[in-house]
Amino acid sequence: MLTFIGLGLFDEYDISLKGLEAIREADMVYAEFYTSCLMGTNLEKMEKLYGKKVFLLSREDVEQHPDWLSKAKNRNLCFLTGGDTMVSTTHVDLRLRAEKLGIDTRLIHGASIASAVSGLTGLQNYRFGKSASIPHPYESRRGTRIISETPYDTIKQNLELGLHTLVFLDIDKEKGYMTVNTALELLLEVEEKRGEGIMRGAAAVGIARAGSEKPVIRADYAENLKDFNFGKPLHILVIPGKLHFLEAEALVKLAGGPVGFMKEVE
């Protein structure tokens, strides 16, 4: 049996009672923290809480050579990830491999940033469109700096439908955790190039350390928000579409948004 467990958002106490019980009853416990991670804890603290050794898997262990998987044929294995479980394509692939080996699988869910953002900002979950993600820029073979325009296009498509866009920010082992500031600079750079006015005067909401005791949620126009100090990672960004009155009120009263937001409501 292979049990996929979502650890929730921030630290080792965000796991569900059900998840903790499954870990304590497991024969072996594996974890991967490259698709998502918990900033408020570390492996040592987790192991102490669980009373169990946790084997940390690399991307290669998960995607290329998941040899450890076959142990689940006759033992109870747990596979831990940040956020909710099975949100990454990689996990679905792992589950399909397990089923192919005749291994039963089970999911124990955890809090996900996608719904947490809705709660923290007051933006209603049914008013979000397709989500986007901003990767770190990279260099082409010729040495040109390439910025993905896909997130800009997704935001544009959602704005045309009046919908909010949740923008995931890159978690890269080498290039680091992308900040709301960098993300907004990149979007404004694409705006500069494309000139379609999508990001000009656009509202934006940055969220830092969701799930912690003192998360920071700050709303402003993109041009201003890019200079706000959100502190430590993880960060995530929302570009709101058309706001309902209550949403605008929440952004102004709970996230320090400019009162101008109230004038633009539906």
Place this chain on the structure above:
Amino acid sequence: MLTFIGLGLFDEYDISLKGLEAIREADMVYAEFYTSCLMGTNLEKMEKLYGKKVFLLSREDVEQHPDWLSKAKNRNLCFLTGGDTMVSTTHVDLRLRAEKLGIDTRLIHGASIASAVSGLTGLQNYRFGKSASIPHPYESRRGTRIISETPYDTIKQNLELGLHTLVFLDIDKEKGYMTVNTALELLLEVEEKRGEGIMRGAAAVGIARAGSEKPVIRADYAENLKDFNFGKPLHILVIPGKLHFLEAEALVKLAGGPVGFMKEVE
């Protein structure tokens, strides 16, 4: 201090360790279960686990006369809901009222059906568009049965963009929990009337009892799926858009979907 706590999906063990600790330290604990509820437990079991009395609030207590709120001025109150916290507009309104009274608020997140569905079906979260919800039909003053066409329109809009639609099903105190079967019948009835071909031959995925030990996930064409027996509530529905190969494979291998799904991948 008012702490909003999301209890997760199914039973009393889906709460996070952090949430449980906050309840145990609280002076008073309130809950509402009309916007969402946990089918695998009841108030008595929760109270036993928490070691605390839980006051159940009606819609009126929450929306019209939240007099209990002022107690949070000088005491620690917890406010419990199913799923993640603060997802309903009502909760945002409550939080704004609390802030107006000078009461500090805090959120402790729980697993949400929105991300759980993605994990359970293998459909990728960034490929979902705006979500929809299907209310029970109602009678007009003249006695005509009225079926909302809004969910049909949302599905149509998402399908045109190749996106999946998460369809929330009505939880009504009097009319009961809507099943996947009824939801599909209603969508097919709108199809019959509108004749735009949105639901004809459309794929559909039904999910029952997410978060329980044995959730049921079943994929098929809408016309067939409407006759599948999903068992007890809660149910939720997804109308997938364009499928990636891995998504189609997950629907076929993990949710009994027809192999035809594999031929329609991107």
